[in-house]
Amino acid sequence: MLFNSIDFAIFLPLVFVLYWFVFNKGLRIQNALLLAASYVFYGWWDWRFLGLILASSLLDYVVGLGLGRENRNVRRKLLLGASICLNIGLLGFFKYYNFFAESLTNAFTFFGLHLDPNRLNIILPVGISFYTFQELSYAIDIYRRKIAPTRDLIAFLGFISFFPQLVAGPIERAANLLPQFLRARQFDYGKAVDGLRQCLWGLFKKMVIADNCAVYANDIFNHAGTSSGSTLLLGSVFFAFQIYGDFSGYSDIAMGSARLFGFNLMRNFNFPYFSRDIAEFWRRWHISLSSWFRDYVYIPLGGNAGTIWMRIRNVFIIFLVSGLWHGANWTFVAWGLINALYFLPLMLLNRNRKNTGTVAAGQRLPSGKELLQMGMTFFMTLLAWIFFRADNLSQAFQYIARIFSPSLLQMPNVCPVEVLLLLCGFVAVEWVQREKKHALHFDGRALPRPIRWAVYYGLLCGIFIYGGSRQEFIYFQF
């Protein structure tokens, strides 16, 4: 069920009432309710894959217990290896089998050889890229002795399948989320209200910003061959806000929903389009994934240690794998490669940690230099997003080539005034609130209730009136 659906609008309050009023007799029973609700939520998508998530969770539960008991290195490595092979194997089969089969066939065809591999009709289980990574992080953290395994099966299954973040993240770490399942939760008024605010803002981002931008992004990308360069540039801007509104909106709803039940999920987006360089962008965009790759791939590969060539190798591996995680298509690999090329100069010049604070902190407006930096970084991400959105590499290259044609100076064929005004308003609000946890976060210096409620009603009106034609969350396909 989508977050912006009637089903979820009924599901969430129902679970909330059961959680705080009916099943509030004890921790275990509350966790059991959450687990049941999460499996109902997941089964709503496709009940056939309930068995898969249960089986892979059980295996990692057993592996975790084994790692906790076992002290011999060889055995510990075997157990960890089993977890990695299962999770990566599942992901590889469901997500990449056909991609690699086709790529292999094309490669052989290029050399004049004909292969006829079996193409399987595989349905990608929703959320598999997220929960397998969550399971892996659990096993690896136990192996590294950062956390102890849990014997509480219900809590563990609940941690893996927790419905707010199950199908599109954030990718939670056991060290953060699992302890929250293991201790009693009290209803916190402030947390619940802020959670609702975050849900509201997430819905606005998804239904108003993302879904409206999607209409124009899709139209422009589908007619890229006949559109002017300025139109194509506008199309890439629409896509940039579509994917940001879509994904960060989902994350906001996930975090807000979790807070209603007393849980704190990790932050996944931190106003990434206000980044001053690509390194800062990657510290602010899909934080849970980039930190996962940093902790479980980049650092084990050596990270920043070693020779310059090893560092370059590590950067390329991280970004290429990150690209491939997003989908079984060479366009995602290209997207990862482009970001690696963007990142490399910063790393080599040791400037990748130059901009770690908030841009124009404490100031109303950015300086000219900051504005230029943000503009350039945004433009660079736009070009990369074209690969992310395109159906194939050829389309992406043609799209970019047409942008940089003389027709860039023409008026765009498409100029949706309303949507552009909405975007401007949206960016302004996010800019003003960029130092907060989310755009509707009022920390202590609360506005009077009539003004707060007027803002909420205004957003709800906006969602009601401008909520676009329903588009599925982009990251569900991962």
Next chain:
Amino acid sequence: MRTFLRNFFQFCAGGALLILGLLFTVLAIDGRPPPVILNNSVTTVVVGDSHIQCAVDDSALPGVVNLSMDSEGYIFSYAKLRYLLQQNPGIEKVILGCGPHNFSSYYEEGIWGEKSGPVLRRYTELLTPGERAEIILRNPCTLKDLSRGISSARFASFTPDGRVRFIGAFEAMNTGKPTDEASILKRIRSQFYIGEKVVSFSVIQRRYLDKIVQLCREQGKTLILLGTPLHEIYRSHVPPAYQAHYDAVVRTTDAEMVDFHDMVLPGSSFLPDGDHVNSRGAQQVTEYLARYLRGLSLAERAESGCDN
């Protein structure tokens, strides 16, 4: 928890009041559509849905302008005509697209159903409060699209190429694919069937067709119903009840009828769905229509004694 629930329910109550306020605004607000002043030489307007939009090439018909738009139900054609005739008294003839599909209740999907959103937004500013109320009563969810239509009218009545949102134009449709029986039968099923059952006739479509007839009569305009060509496979699969209903409407309606349904056109003149013509078909329809209009014009001149 008590405070939370109390505040939450108070907020929801406020939200309900907000919806009522929005409803009142949508019903009460004046649409203020932009002026649509046609060229002085235009004496005939073509309105209707995609069937006539792709069939009549007005560039080959002097004094004729095709203002049809896809998915335009008769309620919208009526609102459009009411506005156009008020602004352009020089219009003498109205050509309205009419076919069996126009009387199917499937059409209501585009008036207040699932597919109505983008359509409603185009025409909101033309609708009277009563018409908006009728649509909302049939489906309260349309309040959203009507609200958007009102809001959009303030920002963007004009598409980037300068055309008003509720004013269409001839559009040559070519997919490059041939007609095929499967596509035609799929089309028939979507228009006339739910499962194995033939869908009911649309009351609103008939009512607003009658209103268009009355409007033209009151304003002294000649109304011509134009049935665009249908592929023979499509024609042979229209449910008999619909064919009979269509024939009865045409017979009893006080309007000229130009029925090209039986026009023999090769399959290559149609889109794959069998009830839209492509640019080749449009050329043929336009030629026939031109001859008809010339004949009509001669008859009118003879009647008025101009040739004496």
